[in-house]
Amino acid sequence: MTAPTPTTGLTPEVPPPGEPARPRSRPAQRLGDRVFSGLSTSAGVAILVVLAGVALFLVSESFPVLTADGADIPGGEGFFSYLAPLLFGTILAAVLALLFAVPLSLGIALFISHYAPRRLARTLGYLTDLLAAIPSVIYGLWGAVVLAPYVVPSYRWLEANLGFIPFFAGPASANGRTILTVGVVLAVMILPIMAAINREVFLQTPSLHEEAALALGATRWEMIKMSVIPYGKSGIIGGAMLGLGRALGETIAVLLVLSASGGISFNLISRANPPTIPSNIAAQFPEATGLTVNVLIATGLVLFLLTFAVNFAARAVIARRAEFDGAAG
Amino acid sequence: MTATTTRPSRTDEELPSVYRPLPSWVLPALGAGAAFLALGLRALLGSGPVLTVVFAVVLFAILVNVVSRRVEGQRRAADRTVTAVVTAMFAAAMVPLLSLVYTVISRGSARFDLDFFTLTMRNVIGEGGGAQHAILGTLIITGLAALISVPIGMLTAIYLVEYGRGKLARSVTFLVDVMTGIPSIVAGLFAYALFVLFFGPGVRFGIGGAVALSVLMVPVVVRAVEEMLKLVPAELREASYALGVPKWRTILKVVLPAAAAGIATGITLAVARVIGETAPLLLIVGTTTSLNLDPFNGRMATLPVFTFYSFFQPGANPQPNLDRAWTAALVLMLIVLGLNLVARVIAKSFAPKGSR
Numbered sequence: 286m287t288a289p290t291p292t293t294g295l296t297p298e299v300p301p302p303g304e305p306a307r308p309r310s311r312p313a314q315r316l317g318d319r320v321f322s323g324l325s326t327s328a329g330v331a332i333l334v335v336l337a338g339v340a341l342f343l344v345s346e347s348f349p350v351l352t353a354d355g356a357d358i359p360g361g362e363g364f365f366s367y368l369a370p371l372l373f374g375t376i377l378a379a380v381l382a383l384l385f386a387v388p389l390s391l392g393i394a395l396f397i398s399h400y401a402p403r404r405l406a407r408t409l410g411y412l413t414d415l416l417a418a419i420p421s422v423i424y425g426l427w428g429a430v431v432l433a434p435y436v437v438p439s440y441r442w443l444e445a446n447l448g449f450i451p452f453f454a455g456p457a458s459a460n461g462r463t464i465l466t467v468g469v470v471l472a473v474m475i476l477p478i479m480a481a482i483n484r485e486v487f488l489q490t491p492s493l494h495e496e497a498a499l500a501l502g503a504t505r506w507e508m509i510k511m512s513v514i515p516y517g518k519s520g521i522i523g524g525a526m527l528g529l530g531r532a533l534g535e536t537i538a539v540l541l542v543l544s545a546s547g548g549i550s551f552n553l554i555s556r557a558n559p560p561t562i563p564s565n566i567a568a569q570f571p572e573a574t575g576l577t578v579n580v581l582i583a584t585g586l587v588l589f590l591l592t593f594a595v596n597f598a599a600r601a602v603i604a605r606r607a608e609f610d611g612a613a614g
Numbered sequence: 615m616t617a618t619t620t621r622p623s624r625t626d627e628e629l630p631s632v633y634r635p636l637p638s639w640v641l642p643a644l645g646a647g648a649a650f651l652a653l654g655l656r657a658l659l660g661s662g663p664v665l666t667v668v669f670a671v672v673l674f675a676i677l678v679n680v681v682s683r684r685v686e687g688q689r690r691a692a693d694r695t696v697t698a699v700v701t702a703m704f705a706a707a708m709v710p711l712l713s714l715v716y717t718v719i720s721r722g723s724a725r726f727d728l729d730f731f732t733l734t735m736r737n738v739i740g741e742g743g744g745a746q747h748a749i750l751g752t753l754i755i756t757g758l759a760a761l762i763s764v765p766i767g768m769l770t771a772i773y774l775v776e777y778g779r780g781k782l783a784r785s786v787t788f789l790v791d792v793m794t795g796i797p798s799i800v801a802g803l804f805a806y807a808l809f810v811l812f813f814g815p816g817v818r819f820g821i822g823g824a825v826a827l828s829v830l831m832v833p834v835v836v837r838a839v840e841e842m843l844k845l846v847p848a849e850l851r852e853a854s855y856a857l858g859v860p861k862w863r864t865i866l867k868v869v870l871p872a873a874a875a876g877i878a879t880g881i882t883l884a885v886a887r888v889i890g891e892t893a894p895l896l897l898i899v900g901t902t903t904s905l906n907l908d909p910f911n912g913r914m915a916t917l918p919v920f921t922f923y924s925f926f927q928p929g930a931n932p933q934p935n936l937d938r939a940w941t942a943a944l945v946l947m948l949i950v951l952g953l954n955l956v957a958r959v960i961a962k963s964f965a966p967k968g969s970r
Contacts, residue, residue: 321862322777328769328785331780332836335829336789339796342807346720392703400700411958416711418883418950421944422918427714438662460801473710504693518731527795532795537895537922562705563799563893570897578815585803589796596795 339589342607347583349576356577362560364583369586371549374464374559375591379532381468381553386475396481399509403556410484417477423437425541433461433542438468440554450539451551458556462544465553467561471535474527482527483569486520487513504561519602526599530592562588616831636694637683648674664709671702717946722944723848732947735915741934746903748920751820754909755899755916756889758824759831764881766828767835774836775843776865778804786884793833801829802894809898814916818900820909828892831884838880842873875964878956886953890946894916917946 355363397409437459444455494512503511514521539561547557547567560568566581573581652670675698683691720844733744748908774783805826846869854864870877900913901923924939 289744295670315860315862317862318860321865325769325773326782327775328766328784332770332786332789332793332832336793338808339800339804339829342804342811343800346803346807346810365892388706390699393707394702397699400697412926415951415954418890419714420892420918420946421951422890422892423718423947424714425942426921427710427717427938429925431713431717432710439665441690446726447709452871457653469710473714476707477711491871506693506696507689526763530795530797534795534799536799537896538889541922541926562795563774566799566803566891567896571900574815582803582807585800588777590798592795592797593792596792600791 307435314384316518322362325556341515343582344591346379347579347586350492353576353608358478358580359577359590364580367580368584369575370559371562371565372587372591373549375563375588376543377551377559378464378467378471378561380413380541381465381528382532383525383529385472386479386528388533389472390476390479390483390524390578391521393480393515394487395509397428397480398487399505399513410481413477413480413484419482419509421535422541424470425538426472426473428466428538428542430461432470433466435461436466437461437548442467443554452553454552454556457554458544460541460544462558463554463556467539467558468553470538471532474535474538478531479524482524483517483521486517486524489520490516497539503534519605523599523603526602530595530599533592533595534563534588536567548576582612616849634685636682640681641678645674648677656681665860669760675699675702678743706970718940718943718947721937721940725942730938731940734905735892736905738903740931743934743938745915745917745920745938745945747902748915748942749945750905750907750915751899751914752889752917755820755823755914756827756885758821759827760881760885761890762824762833763835763884767879767884768839769833770832770836771843772865774840776861776869778819786940790836793829794893796829797893798830798891799893799897801826801898802970804829804911805894805898810830818898818913819911820899820906820914822898823895823914826898827888827891830891830894831888834884834887837879838884839873839877839960842880843869846872867890875960878964879961882953882957886950886957889953890918890950892922894921895919917942917949921946935939 290501319613322473328486350358355361355365359365371488388393393413397406397413437457438453440453440457440461440463443453447453448455490513494516498508498512499505540563543558543559544556544561545558545564547555547559549559550557562584566585570575570581570598647751648670651673655669656666674712677696678698678827679691679695679926680865682694686694729742730744732745732746733742734747735743737747746764772787774787777783778786805822806817808825809822849869850872854868855861859867895916896919899916899919901915901919903915906912906914921941921942922937924935924942928939
């Protein structure tokens with residue numbers, strides 16, 4: 286998960302100039318060498334096979350859905366009308382989470398990297414790492430028991446005062462288990478990991494850049510604006526995308542918090558919320574039989590493709606930064 | 615929050631001609647003023663405690679900006695405002711996280727007793743019972759997952775660092791990245807889709823859960839071990855080759871021992887990462903109320919799934935189930951935090967001293 290560390294690390298592939306680190310003319314291949322390199326290569330190939338297997342099994346198990354009669358699909362109107370609200374809910378919840386988490390994670394990361402006293406900063410960094418490891422089921426319990434009841438009055442207020450905005454049209458949920466609450470819980474869940482990534486990125490800013498800015502008379506904020514943020518921009522974007530990928534795939538916390546009963550709606554505070562793909566799978570799968578299982582696996586395949594696309598975009602952004610660093614020396 | 619910059623005072627066209635920093639009493643005074651105003655707003659609007667604090671912080675930021683602009687100029691005012699905002703954001707983000715830890719500990723301690731660790735839920739209705747079956751199930755399944763993923767992950771990392779060249783290595787690196795992003799529920803579906811081919815529909819057993827967890831764990835292990843192997847200086851390898859040691863012995867006897875502490879840390883963290891996974895186990899392992907120690911035969915209880923069901927389907931008499939759910943959550947949290955602590959101790963005590 287600490288992907289954006291392209292420039293650090295003493296890679297053995299890069300020999301010091303002039304003297305090859307590894308002898309080009311390899312020593313005679315001994316039996317042990319062949320066994321060992323064969324073993325490690327086959328482990329690498331095993332990864333290829335496993336991932337191909339994931340894709341293959343998911344496709345083969347979801348294939349019956351495409352050929353099945355639309356009336357046999359739950360809901361009775363074919364697979365895509367079954368999928369649409371799920372996909373909508375998944376993306377809506379994840380985007381809401383990102384809206385909350387991006388500014389906060391930047392704030393946390395900046396605080397730890399540039400504002401907190403040095404000794405405190407190390408402890409705080411360690412603390413955020415610890416929080417990133419707390420299992421999602423615990424976040425789910427907290428969201429359902431503590432957060433959801435707590436936000437009910439705020440939703441009432443939003444409905445009464447900002448009800449003209451479609452997002453807050455209401456009627457406000459009586460138990461607070463809405464898609465907006467889910468967004469907040471997901472934001473709390475992805476905050477630690479995003480803050481950790483941003484912190485790493487900020488700490489990598491060359492101190493010469495920072496010192497140069499300060500020497501020119503910049504205030505701390507101007508220094509951050511001029512040297513830290515531009516340097517870390519693509520790292521921040523990459524971290525946000527990784528957080529988005531996590532939020533899209535989150536299952537149990539959503540299932541525990543969300544009261545899912547509705548279809549596609551931008552109303553964030555009402556009782557009728559669209560379910561998300563993973564929470565729907567977890568809710569239906571244990572009792573599912575026959576074609577329903579295939580339908581659920583097909584939605585899982587869609588989720589897989591979605592997170593794959595998001596993660597791929599994140600890697601591309603981070604890799605572009607690595608190239609940029611290489612060019613800058 | 616005082617003395618934000620540490621540069622010598624100097625004249626500058628954008629700064630007031632004589633730079634005077636804010637006297638040290640100003641910020642506390644502004645804070646008190648903001649708090650007072652927020653309390654006034656609370657009396658006026660009836661806002662809750664959280665909203666009151668938010669008001670106070672916003673008012674404080676505005677007040678600081680206004681005062682600092684008059685005394686110190688535009689640029690310093692912006693700097694002070696950002697300092698206030700960043701600190702407030704950090705504090706705001708800590709609130710839910712602290713609330714979470716507090717909730718789990720306070721609610722989980724009700725059933726945190728010996729029975730919880732020594733009894734199962736077999737034939738238990740209402741109070742009593744425990745999660746021994748779930749704790750053991752979690753340990754078995756996670757142990758099996760580690761048994762599968764550690765060799766594969768370590769060998770893959772060795773391949774990538776020591777052997778891998780060209781297309782295959784690049785695609786393995788790429789696919790490990792892809793695997794890192796697989797949602798846990800998809801890993802569960804994969805395990806189900808795999809085993810359903812051999813055992814028919816409705817298959818549920820522990821080893822399936824171990825396979826699903828391995829899918830999530832392998833990329834973490836690969837990444838961690840890869841990073842550690844890359845940190846081993848090339849000189850160590852060269853010295854070994856110069857003595858005529860074959861490559862495989864060099865890797866086994868020189869490279870791996872040099873990276874051992876880091877590898878152990880990485881694996882511990884990988885275990886901590888998957889031990890709390892709920893979704894895949896829900897799909898492929900299911901749950902049960904009795905002790906099942908055979909991962910190849912039938913449903914097993916695991917701590918995360920036990921937590922989930924105790925809370926999600928508490929039944930007609932919910933309170934005992936809810937209590938057990940919170941205690942299970944507490945135990946799970948302690949296990950995860952304990953593993954993180956162990957990882958930290960390993961990293962610290964075995965770290966090579968001196969050279970770096």
